[in-house]
Amino acid sequence: MALVLQASGVLAKDTQNAVLASVKGDVLLFQEDRYLPVETGQRVSDGDRLMIMEGAEVKVVFDSGCEVTWKGAKIVDIDVDSCPTLAGLWIPCMGGGAGGADELAIILSRITGSVLVMRDGKFHIGQEGEVLKHGDQLKVDGKAEVNYKGACSVVYEGKKKVAVDENSCPIAVLKELEGEAFVDEGQGFHPAEKGYELKNGVKLRVPENSHVEISYFNGCNEVWDGLEVVGIDAEKCPVAASAPVGNCTPAIFGNQTTADVLTFIGTGVVLGIVPGADDPVPPPPPISP
Secondary structure, three states: OHHHHHHHHHHHHHOEEEEEEEEEOOEEEEEOOEEEEOOOOOEEEOOOEEEEOOOOEEEEEEOOOOEEEEEOOEEEEOOHHHOOOOOOEEHHHHOOOOOOHHHHOEEEEEEEEEEEEEEOOEEEEOOOOEEEOOOOEEEEEEEEEEEEOOOEEEEEEEEEEEEOOOOOOEEEEEEEEEOOOEEEOOOOEEEOOOOOEEEOOOEEEEOOOOEEEEEEOOOOEEEEEOOEEEEOOHHHOOOHHHOOOOOOOOOOOOOOOOOEEEEEEOOEEEEEEOOOOOOOOOOOOOOOO
């Protein structure tokens, strides 16, 4: 009897129980080992996983009447039991502590024309939603859009060969500049202005009598005065240890105030409320990795 009940529970979990009432921008659904675009009106089930790109938005309405709206960039699991409390995870926070491999995926999100993927010395035809690996080579004849772990999307257009590089997204910005600063992204130093976005591993040269401050997206800042040549690396930022696990900005969960505290520990989530916060809400249930 116990086995029958368990099987029934699994079947119930796979039943479509919600509709994507509104889809704006790029939203992908993980199915059969790859991500595929979704559209308004599509039915989804508990356990389905959505990747919501930066600037995108999706409204999910469950058959129970509960509804929730998620905005990118994040990955969310469809789960009627957590509606509307849990509003998903911000993908950049997944790097060090929580989540599975697909939450850190590099996705071939859109194709126009022909795109071939070379892996392990062999070409295969690229497909929209395909999970790519760092070091893959793309042979593009048309247009290919690659989403790098939800942090940014890069469009490769024309007829070209490109390498899939996990460091394609900026991780810091040149926040303050007095004097001059020069950046080397692999092709020699060139001038950089205030507001310039910096990728992991690039070199920054600070001339004598110049003052430079950069701000990492994980909240860490670094300042240099005088003659310096430094490498951009969030993990080596002096106060990076004070950032949450994974050197990331805390995720924001639905129906919580900005006073809510989120800390990733291992593969779990610990939530607490800052004393004195207005209108506190109960913490959401733990997230399965």
